[in-house]
Amino acid sequence: MIKSITIQNFKATKYVQIELGKLNALIGANSAGKSTILQAIDFLINSATTDADVWLKERNWKLEEIKSQIGSSRTIAFNAVIQLDVNGIEKLLNWHIEFMTNLSEGTITLYRESISDGRYYPTNVIDKDRKMQTVLRHGLYDYQPHKVAFYNFSINETRVFASLQRSSSLLKDIDPIKHKEMYPDLVRLKEYLLNCHSFELLSPDNLRHSSRGKTWDIGKNGKKLASFIRSMDKNQREKLIALIKDIIPNIDSIDTVIKGRPGWVEMVLKEAYGDNNFKISSAHISDGMLRIIAFATLAQMPSEGGLILLDEIEDGVNPYISEKVIKILYDYVKQGNRQILFTTHSTVFLDDVKPDDIRLVFRDVDGSIAVTKAFENERIKELLEFMKPGEIVLNLDQNELIGQEDN
Numbered sequence: 096m097i098k099s100i101t102i103q104n105f106k107a108t109k110y111v112q113i114e115l116g117k118l119n120a121l122i123g124a125n126s127a128g129k130s131t132i133l134q135a136i137d138f139l140i141n142s143a144t145t146d147a148d149v150w151l152k153e154r155n156w157k158l159e160e161i162k163s164q165i166g167s168s169r170t171i172a173f174n175a176v177i178q179l180d181v182n183g184i185e186k187l188l189n190w191h192i193e194f195m196t197n198l199s200e201g202t203i204t205l206y207r208e209s210i211s212d213g214r215y216y217p218t219n220v221i222d223k224d225r226k227m228q229t230v231l232r233h234g235l236y237d238y239q240p241h242k243v244a245f246y247n248f249s250i251n252e253t254r255v256f257a258s259l260q261r262s263s264s265l266l267k268d269i270d271p272i273k274h275k276e277m278y279p280d281l282v283r284l285k286e287y288l289l290n291c292h293s294f295e296l297l298s299p300d301n302l303r304h305s306s307r308g309k310t311w312d313i314g315k316n317g318k319k320l321a322s323f324i325r326s327m328d329k330n331q332r333e334k335l336i337a338l339i340k341d342i343i344p345n346i347d348s349i350d351t352v353i354k355g356r357p358g359w360v361e362m363v364l365k366e367a368y369g370d371n372n373f374k375i376s377s378a379h380i381s382d383g384m385l386r387i388i389a390f391a392t393l394a395q396m397p398s399e400g401g402l403i404l405l406d407e408i409e410d411g412v413n414p415y416i417s418e419k420v421i422k423i424l425y426d427y428v429k430q431g432n433r434q435i436l437f438t439t440h441s442t443v444f445l446d447d448v449k450p451d452d453i454r455l456v457f458r459d460v461d462g463s464i465a466v467t468k469a470f471e472n473e474r475i476k477e478l479l480e481f482m483k484p485g486e487i488v489l490n491l492d493q494n495e496l497i498g499q500e501d502n
Contacts, residue, residue, distance in 0.1 A: 096432040097402055098187070101174040104163040105135040109463035113454065115402075117428040120448045121438045121466075122488060123456035128464035129438040132456065133404045136436070137293040139173045139192070140402070143266035143285055147194060147203045158203055162196045165463050169196050170206055179432075181283045186212050188284055192264055205261050208238040212280060235280050238265055249276045287432070290401030297389050299382040299411065305354045305361040312396050317389050321362045321377065324392065325351040331395045338391040342419045347372065349388065362388075382411035390423050400432025409441035421447040442485030450484050455496055472498035
């Protein structure tokens with residue numbers, strides 16, 4: 096579970112720290128930076144599996160579009176504090192990573208990276224007299240421009256190697272099977288990050304998309320929704336239908352059919368109104384219905400732990416069912432180390448979110464992104480005694496929410 100994330104110099108961030116619980120809602124004005132925070136976290140998570148230039152290419156972005164224009168630093172940096180169970184022991188890992196940007200050459204490379212559990216580990220080094228000495232080195236792994244050090248648990252020793260230029264975290268090279276005995280903490284961190292997913296806007300066009308192959312999640316922006324539904328077992332499918340029927344009672348079933356090329360499937364929805372039954376192909380399912388199906392499908396993903404990123408969850412969804420949608424999200428995070436971070440502009444949706452789970456995103460005087468808990472000052476706490484969170488956000492301006500009222 097991610098306890099906190101610090102982001103530096105990504106887009107409009109200069110330095111912003113976000114503390115995370117199980118369910119987390121980001122609110123704020125248009126262009127405040129809510130989506131930027133999701134994108135920055137997605138960049139960090141993907142650095143464990145994907146080169147930074149590949150990540151940019153997948154989004155059709157240029158390097159200068161993610162490098163902050165605030166300040167002169169050339170680095171983009173992150174720090175994440177992550178609580179994990181490593182072989183039955185609860186550990187708090189501190190993951191720090193910095194990327195160096197060169198806008199003139201259009202390159203981004205790993206500059207520094209370290210992963211620590213707060214302990215010191217023995218390292219053999221050669222002293223000035225060319226004698227072997229054992230010293231204590233802080234942390235499990237440390238990458239610098241000319242050398243990299245790993246603590247190898249299978250031999251109880253830190254090994255130091257020459258480092259090579261790269262544009263991803265060294266976690267990309269960690270094999271959960273091959274390195275389980277040597278680097279158990281790094282393997283567990285890699286496994287956790289593999290269970291984190293950015294679904295962002297869940298675009299209806301992507302949700303309608305036909306897809307192929309067996310999959311254990313709905314894919315980036317929901318592109319694999321049809322394949323995931325087809326991959327479900329009977330128990331998962333029954334739970335999915337029950338969740339959706341609780342929101343839209345006339346939904347009878349959800350199935351998939353072969354569409355066009357062999358192996359490619361698309362979703363088919365069946366509705367029942369008395370004796371009348373209707374079959375609707377994914378091309379004609381409403382945008383809101385597609386997103387409801389996607390939210391209900393999240394609960395069927397087999398992941399035991401990981402962070403889910405969602406942008407503007409209210410898009411296309413009728414406000415009258417907001418309570419049930421939020422309940423689906425809260426039920427999802429009850430299991431294991433699951434977390435959700437979502438953005439919303441809907442005060443109706445906020446009414447059903449716990450006040451402690453809401454973060455306000457705003458722009459500081461210099462234009463940099465800032466984040467604070469939305470209901471921390473005493474006046475707001477008093478209002479919570481007789482008003483719901485959404486009502487408060489609707490009736491107060493940003494300065495009042497962050498406790499900076501004009502005199």
